[in-house]
Amino acid sequence: MGDKEFRAEKLYQTTMRIAREMLENGLISGEEYQRINAVFLEKYKPVFGVLFSE
Numbered sequence: 881m882g883d884k885e886f887r888a889e890k891l892y893q894t895t896m897r898i899a900r901e902m903l904e905n906g907l908i909s910g911e912e913y914q915r916i917n918a919v920f921l922e923k924y925k926p927v928f929g930v931l932f933s934e
Contacts, residue, residue, distance in 0.1 A: 885927055892924040 881889070896917060903913045 881927060888924040889926045889928055892920055892926040895920050895924075 899908070899913055899916045902908045903910065908916070
């Protein structure tokens with residue numbers, strides 16, 4: 881994994897951790913979480929994030 885891929889992975893994981901916290905705290909719905917996930921999967925194209933995305 882190169883620097884570019886590592887950075888994309890890190891940004892995706894960080895973004896989704898924040899989104900999960902928002903979901904757990906009732907700030908967003910499950911549907912909104914799924915839309916956020918889809919947008920950031922497309923944006924960052926994470927290598928490992930795809931394996932762990934919900």
